[in-house]
Amino acid sequence: MTGILGAGLATPLGLGRAxxxxxxxxxxxxxxxxxxxxxxxxxxxxxxxxxxxxxxDRKAVKLMSREAQLLVYAAVEACGTDVAERLxxxxxxxxxxxxxxxxxxxxxxxxxxxxxxxxxxxxxxLSLPRLFAEGRHAYNPLSPLKTLPNMALFHAAxxxxxxxxxxxxxxxxxxxxxxxxxxxxxxxxxxCSHALVGGTDAQTxxxxxxxxxxxxxxxxxxxxxxxxxxxxxxPVRVAAVGLAQEPPAGPEVRGDYGEGASAxxxxxxxxxxxxxxxxxxxxxxxxxxxxxxxGAHPGGANVRDAAERSAxxxxxxxxxxxxxxxxxxxxxxxxxxxxxxVVLAAGAIEAGRASSALVxxxxxxxxxxxxxxxxxxx
Amino acid sequence: MTRVVVTGLGVACPLGTDPETxxxxxxxxxxxxxxxxxxxxxxxxxxxTACRVPDWDPSHLGRFAPALADSGDRKAEFGVxxxxxxxRHAFGDDASAQAAIAALPGRAALxxxxxxxxxxxxxxxxxxxxxxxxxxxxxxAASMESxxxxxxxxxxxxxxxxxxxxxxxxxxxxxxxxxxxxCAAGAVAIGTAARWxxxxxxxxxxxxxxxxxxHPFGVLSFQMLGALSERTDCDHTAVSRxxxxxxxxxxxxxxxxxxxxxxxxxxxxxxxxxLGVVHGLGSSLDSYRTTAPPPDGRGAVVAMRAALAEAKLQxxxxxxxxxxxxxxxxxxxxxxxxxxxxxxxxxxxPPLISSKSAIGHAVAAAGxxxxxxxxxxxxxxxxxxxxxxxxxxxxxxxxHVPHEARRAPDARYVLSNSFGFGGVNGSLVLGRAxx
Numbered sequence: 001m002t003g004i005l006g007a008g009l010a011t012p013l014g015l016g017r018a019x020x021x022x023x024x025x026x027x028x029x030x031x032x033x034x035x036x037x038x039x040x041x042x043x044x045x046x047x048x049x050x051x052x053x054x055x056x057d058r059k060a061v062k063l064m065s066r067e068a069q070l071l072v073y074a075a076v077e078a079c080g081t082d083v084a085e086r087l088x089x090x091x092x093x094x095x096x097x098x099x100x101x102x103x104x105x106x107x108x109x110x111x112x113x114x115x116x117x118x119x120x121x122x123x124x125x126l127s128l129p130r131l132f133a134e135g136r137h138a139y140n141p142l143s144p145l146k147t148l149p150n151m152a153l154f155h156a157a158x159x160x161x162x163x164x165x166x167x168x169x170x171x172x173x174x175x176x177x178x179x180x181x182x183x184x185x186x187x188x189x190x191x192c193s194h195a196l197v198g199g200t201d202a203q204t205x206x207x208x209x210x211x212x213x214x215x216x217x218x219x220x221x222x223x224x225x226x227x228x229x230x231x232x233x234x235p236v237r238v239a240a241v242g243l244a245q246e247p248p249a250g251p252e253v254r255g256d257y258g259e260g261a262s263a264x265x266x267x268x269x270x271x272x273x274x275x276x277x278x279x280x281x282x283x284x285x286x287x288x289x290x291x292x293x294x295g296a297h298p299g300g301a302n303v304r305d306a307a308e309r310s311a312x313x314x315x316x317x318x319x320x321x322x323x324x325x326x327x328x329x330x331x332x333x334x335x336x337x338x339x340x341x342v343v344l345a346a347g348a349i350e351a352g353r354a355s356s357a358l359v360x361x362x363x364x365x366x367x368x369x370x371x372x373x374x375x376x377x378x
Numbered sequence: 379m380t381r382v383v384v385t386g387l388g389v390a391c392p393l394g395t396d397p398e399t400x401x402x403x404x405x406x407x408x409x410x411x412x413x414x415x416x417x418x419x420x421x422x423x424x425x426x427t428a429c430r431v432p433d434w435d436p437s438h439l440g441r442f443a444p445a446l447a448d449s450g451d452r453k454a455e456f457g458v459x460x461x462x463x464x465x466r467h468a469f470g471d472d473a474s475a476q477a478a479i480a481a482l483p484g485r486a487a488l489x490x491x492x493x494x495x496x497x498x499x500x501x502x503x504x505x506x507x508x509x510x511x512x513x514x515x516x517x518x519a520a521s522m523e524s525x526x527x528x529x530x531x532x533x534x535x536x537x538x539x540x541x542x543x544x545x546x547x548x549x550x551x552x553x554x555x556x557x558x559x560x561c562a563a564g565a566v567a568i569g570t571a572a573r574w575x576x577x578x579x580x581x582x583x584x585x586x587x588x589x590x591x592x593h594p595f596g597v598l599s600f601q602m603l604g605a606l607s608e609r610t611d612c613d614h615t616a617v618s619r620x621x622x623x624x625x626x627x628x629x630x631x632x633x634x635x636x637x638x639x640x641x642x643x644x645x646x647x648x649x650x651x652x653l654g655v656v657h658g659l660g661s662s663l664d665s666y667r668t669t670a671p672p673p674d675g676r677g678a679v680v681a682m683r684a685a686l687a688e689a690k691l692q693x694x695x696x697x698x699x700x701x702x703x704x705x706x707x708x709x710x711x712x713x714x715x716x717x718x719x720x721x722x723x724x725x726x727x728p729p730l731i732s733s734k735s736a737i738g739h740a741v742a743a744a745g746x747x748x749x750x751x752x753x754x755x756x757x758x759x760x761x762x763x764x765x766x767x768x769x770x771x772x773x774x775x776x777x778h779v780p781h782e783a784r785r786a787p788d789a790r791y792v793l794s795n796s797f798g799f800g801g802v803n804g805s806l807v808l809g810r811a812x813x
């Protein structure tokens with residue numbers, strides 16, 4: 001059974017797995033005022049992160065988005081830069097499966113270009129001839145590379161020298177669990193012997209903050225990354241992993257999935273995975289709770305938290321299960337969410353505080369993921 | 379092992395917006411290239427050619443059209459169009475497709491692919507210009523209000539929008555994800571969905587890719603990276619020149635390709651017509667450079683060999699290779715070297731053709747559109763041509779089937795390559811319906 005051989009974290013609770021786990025086990029809350037402006041909502045940023053000093057190739061840092069920098073940090077912690085040599089396997093046998101948030105170009109990299117591209121006759125408008133004649137020269141030609149959605153995976157794979165199969169996905173909170181599912185399948189099929197699995201996001205940039213604000217997400221925009229090194233046998237095992245899609249009731253961007261239908265679909269997925277894992281209950285659940293107040297978004301009542309509660313209530317033996325939510329303390333970590341929860345849950349199993357855990361995550365487009373972890377002795 | 383069959387095809391590409399129109403254009407060796415200025419004002423811009431989906435009218439998207447009307451999201455329109463077309467192809471009509479998917483709770487999947495979403499000029503105006511004061515200080519307080527002005531365009535940034543709409547329209551409730559593996563994404567999405575079916579994670583999947591980067595900041599991004607042809611000394615249809623010694627970059631394309639995949643057991647049980655078979659996927663990472671492949675194409679070699687292994691085929695079984703074949707100087711020589719390493723030199727290696735000579739580079743959708751083209755070519759018993767190959771590069775010395783399609787009624791297997799920025803490689807082995 002595929003399991004977790006190594007793990008790395010960069011979260012608002014701490015830089016590194018040990019720091020995050022220690023803070024998580026305490027009462028720390030990582031949410032603070034936005035450093036750029038009091039007009040922006042509070043955010044949850046990774047403390048003490050200095051990419052040029054802490055990443056293996058400082059020259060490459062300027063080519064990386066914040067998401068890529070965070071993922072490389074977590075990947076190096078999970079695997080070490082000499083992973084193929086240490087494991088004694090060819091680099092073609094180590095895959096890379098990663099979820100990354102939508103990597104927007106930072107404001108300070110586009111301001112000069114836009115300002116130089118104003119239409120002289122209508123300064124509030126952009127002029128394409130001005131953009132092509134002048135504006136583009138104020139734009140760093142390497143900036144577009146940062147926003148390619150597979151660049152976080154590229155930089156992590158390059159840092160570790162991985163040449164195996166890949167899956168680059170995003171940017172939903174469930175995407176990290178989809179990456180985990182892909183890696184588990186790849187190892188199970190023999191496509192690779194080991195896999196880096198990663199999830200990373202930086203929701204603290206202006207345009208992302210705006211989206212969360214408009215979406216009515218009641219959690220602070222956050223940033224972070226998690227990475228796992230998976231192998232065929234390891235102390236904490238992935239007993240079952242599954243994905244699903246909630247059909248929305250309407251075509252709106254942030255869909256209404258209906259509490260009853262959503263709860264039924266979620267519950268069916270979670271119970272099936274417990275079944276596959278051969279468990280009659282789990283000790284710990286890291287649930288898909290967003291803290292979105294009912295009725296918060298304009299398309300209709302958002303009932304995802306209520307649906308998640310209802311779904312978890314159908315699990316066998318749930319009265320003795322500890323159910324936790326990470327967003328109130330870590331902020332909204334976007335595409336990093338699912339895997340950050342996996343590393344936290346695996347930490348609880350390793351520490352002997354749980355023998356099994358269910359981690360669930362969902363995205364605003366209705367995609368869901370769930371994974372059951374068990375200790376080696378289970 | 380479960381055989382994964384193709385039972386529906388959907389496409390929007392520069393050669394047309396339905397499989398039969400596209401198949402005819404492919405047989406005729408037509409190009410879909412035209413002026414980029416048809417899309418936006420290109421004054422002072424070096425790039426002047428693009429391969430656009432012709433005569434595109436999103437109003438035909440029916441119940442999906444209102445949901446996409448305000449966002450200017452061509453890629454999502456293409457994606458929905460191709461998926462709906464593929465589902466109707468597979469099931470006859472929407473009601474039959476919905477009924478079939480409803481009968482598969484948790485086991486009808488979506489694995490699509492899309493790519494970079496750069497902003498539209500209107501977003502730049504609302505998100506940045508409106509918030510810059512006379513001293514160029516950015517007013518964050520004002521931005522929280524002014525950003526709302528472009529909020530209707532924000533939907534195009536959500537690449538999972540197509541999956542969400544298909545789930546609403548047809549009731550998909552199985553595994554669902556969007557592949558962001560750059561130019562390899564479409565191929566990897568199809569191959570991974572086929573694996574889901576083989577592993578029993580689902581019985582049916584809609585898989586493919588959708589993309590449109592033909593807008594000012596999309597094209598500008600590729601131009602600034604030096605990836606696009608800036609040729610203006612010939613007709614637009616002669617700009618894309620894969621494997622030619624005068625190639626100078628790719629021509630930007632757009633579109634979508636979608637496949638309905640089913641386990642053979644599921645397809646046979648409902649009496650579906652089998653259009654082709656997905657035999658194998660191989661993927662690999664170069665771990666080399668951001669925008670350049672290693673000259674020996676070593677990552678591509680790993681991907682092609684892995685695809686053949688999953689398909690349980692030997693190199694000699696492959697009848698022709700659909701190249702990534704972008705027309706950039708570095709890609710085509712590295713890909714030729716990789717194909718030689720896997721298949722042997724000219725005379726031994728199968729023909730290596732580039733559909734991008736006709737349709738340009740559809741980026742994340744490329745592998746999916748080209749999978750549709752390859753399956754149509756297998757059905758039609760042809761090897762599609764590489765257009766504009768007038769002065770072959772000595773480093774690209776394989777049989778590239780120049781200018782005109784070649785009859786190949788006995789061809790059974792195609793290997794389709796897709797390689798992307800960031801050193802991501804994907805190779806698919808596709809087979810004729812009787813393989």
